[in-house]
Amino acid sequence: MTSDRPRIRVRNIGTCAGSTSASPSRRPTAPSSDDGSRQAPAHVMVTGDTGSRPHLSADLLRWRHPGVIGVVGVDSALYGPTSIRHGIERAARAAQLMVNVHNAPAHSAAAVATGIDALREQMADGVIVIAPLHRPDLEPMPADFPVVDAGGGLGGRVPMTAVDQRRGAARATRHLLGLGHRTVWHIAGPSSWIDATERLAGWRQALEDAGREVRPPLTGDWTARSGYQLGRRLARDHDVTAVFAANDSMAIGLLRALREAGRRVPEDVSVVGFDDLPESSYTWPPLTTVRQNFAEVGTQALRMLLRRIERPLNGRARAHFRTSATVNPKMVFRASTGRPAR
Numbered sequence: 651m652t653s654d655r656p657r658i659r660v661r662n663i664g665t666c667a668g669s670t671s672a673s674p675s676r677r678p679t680a681p682s683s684d685d686g687s688r689q690a691p692a693h694v695m696v697t698g699d700t701g702s703r704p705h706l707s708a709d710l711l712r713w714r715h716p717g718v719i720g721v722v723g724v725d726s727a728l729y730g731p732t733s734i735r736h737g738i739e740r741a742a743r744a745a746q747l748m749v750n751v752h753n754a755p756a757h758s759a760a761a762v763a764t765g766i767d768a769l770r771e772q773m774a775d776g777v778i779v780i781a782p783l784h785r786p787d788l789e790p791m792p793a794d795f796p797v798v799d800a801g802g803g804l805g806g807r808v809p810m811t812a813v814d815q816r817r818g819a820a821r822a823t824r825h826l827l828g829l830g831h832r833t834v835w836h837i838a839g840p841s842s843w844i845d846a847t848e849r850l851a852g853w854r855q856a857l858e859d860a861g862r863e864v865r866p867p868l869t870g871d872w873t874a875r876s877g878y879q880l881g882r883r884l885a886r887d888h889d890v891t892a893v894f895a896a897n898d899s900m901a902i903g904l905l906r907a908l909r910e911a912g913r914r915v916p917e918d919v920s921v922v923g924f925d926d927l928p929e930s931s932y933t934w935p936p937l938t939t940v941r942q943n944f945a946e947v948g949t950q951a952l953r954m955l956l957r958r959i960e961r962p963l964n965g966r967a968r969a970h971f972r973t974s975a976t977v978n979p980k981m982v983f984r985a986s987t988g989r990p991a992r
Contacts, residue, residue, distance in 0.1 A: 718748045719955065720769030720777035722762055725753040728872060729897075729925055730845060730942065731780050734800050737948020738778055745952070750774055759785040762803075770795055776955045779804055782812070782844045796958035800951040802844045809958065811950040811975040815845050818940040818979035819852030822894050822922045825938075825981060827860055829920065830989050831892035836867040837880050837904065839896040843872075849896045849924060870900045877903025884919075885911035891919055891990045898923035898930045898939055905933055905986070916988035926982050935985035946977045 719742050723735050735751065742749045752768050754761035762785070766777050776796030781803040791797050791807045799810035826834045836853045839846030850867060857864045868883065870876030877900030884890045885908050895901035901923030905915060913919050915935055923930060926941035954975070 717959075718750060718772070718774045719952065720766070720772070720774030721749060721751045721780065722765035722769065722777055723751060723753055723780045724783070725755055729899075729927060730944070731782065731801070733942075733944035734780050734947050734951075737945040738780075738800070738952055739948070740945065741949040741952045745956075747952075754781065759788045763789040766792065766795070766797060776959045778951045778955055779808075783842050784844060784847070796955055798951050798955040798958065800947055802848075806974070809954045809973055811947055811954060811977065813942045813944075813947060813979055814976040815848035815979075816852035816855070817976075818924065818942070818981075819849035819894065819896075820856040821852075821979070821981055822924065822940050823853045823856035824860070825983075826892040826894065826920055826922060826987065827856070827862065829892075829987060831920065832990075833857060833862045833865060834892045834894050835865050835884060835890050837877060837884075837893060837895040837900050838867040838869045839872050839900075841869065846896055853894055870896070872897055872899060874899045874903035874906075876900055878907045880904070881907025882911070884908075885913050892921075892987075893919060894922045894924075896924055898925045898927040898937060901937055901939070901986075902930070902933055905937070915986055917991055920987040920990075922987060930982075931984065933986075938984045938987045939982050941980045941982050943977050943980070950975050950977065 719738070721735055721738055724731050726732070739749050750769055750772055752765035754765045762779060762781055766779070769777050770792075776798070778798045778800050780800045782801035783803055785803065785805070788805065788807075791804065797804075797808045799808050800812065802810055802812045804810065823834050834853065834857065836850065838850045841847060853867075854864055868880040870880055877895060880900070881893075881904035884893060884904070893901075893904060895904055901921055904921055908915055908919055908921070915921055921937065923937050923939040924942075926939045930937040930939050
């Protein structure tokens with residue numbers, strides 16, 4: 651059955667969403683209220699695996715909302731996935747699109763497919779999946795429904811956009827080596843997360859390319875607590891002069907452990923994190939880190955999805971659009987890194 655809702659156009663994402671299109675935005679007009687003012691269709695609905703799937707009124711979708719975008723996200727408060735979702739929502743709001751969010755359990759492959767089905771039943775025109783975990787048992791993606799991967803969790807099955815995690819980790823490691831440190835220790839994230847394994851690979855590759863010793867990484871769980879616990883072990887080893895932590899939260903825990911052990915940062919140990927949390931510039935010392943442009947990831951993912959909605963794919967077209975786009979991270983230099991004392 652065909653829908654008589656207005657078709658979504660990729661051109662709807664205008665300059666306020668970060669678009670570089672030379673043509674002006676063409677946005678469907680929102681209906682007027684009784685006083686003549688326009689009603690902006692900025693709405694977010696959140697659902698989850700509760701067994702119930704709310705359905706939206708077809709009239710509401712047809713007359714108040716020019717299009718509905720679904721987002722399947724991991725049920726997590728972690729900074730990265732949450733920030734990507736916010737980036738998608740901001741870009742969708744600028745394009746006057748409605749966003750429905752379905753939160754799926756982080757480590758459930760079946761929940762991704764369930765989330766896509768639930769959003770499809772809610773009349774979403776397409777879905778963006780934010781689930782950056784390794785899932786070898788992931789079910790095939792629907793061939794007749796637009797899906798885009800924001801983060802790399804769908805293994806190349808659909809168009810994908812993500813931050814180049816490996817590049818960011820390699821750059822952080824090279825920064826520490828360039829300061830004169832003989833090698834760099836690593837506090838890694840959980841191996842089930844793609845971001846963690848990509849950052850681990852970037853750290854390792856940078857050391858190998860420089861001909862430096864690769865010490866066994868320590869594995870945390872993304873929390874400051876795990877960074878603190880592992881940091882206490884590193885603080886006892888006076889050969890440790892530089893540490894790259896896979897996220898800022900673990901780096902913040904490491905900073906406390908080093909301080910308690912009497913190891914000065916950066917005089918005795920240099921520390922680099924990853925993410926650039928809002929509080930990272932307020933630690934002592936302020937944390938050198940790798941910044942991710944989550945707003946750009948969200949905008950790219952939405953543009954990919956709208957192109958996919960505009961042009962249904964089959965055969966060669968589907969192969970052509972099964973592409974990836976990466977967003978380069980940026981080093982943020984603060985006071986937690988310096989030349990080694992010896």
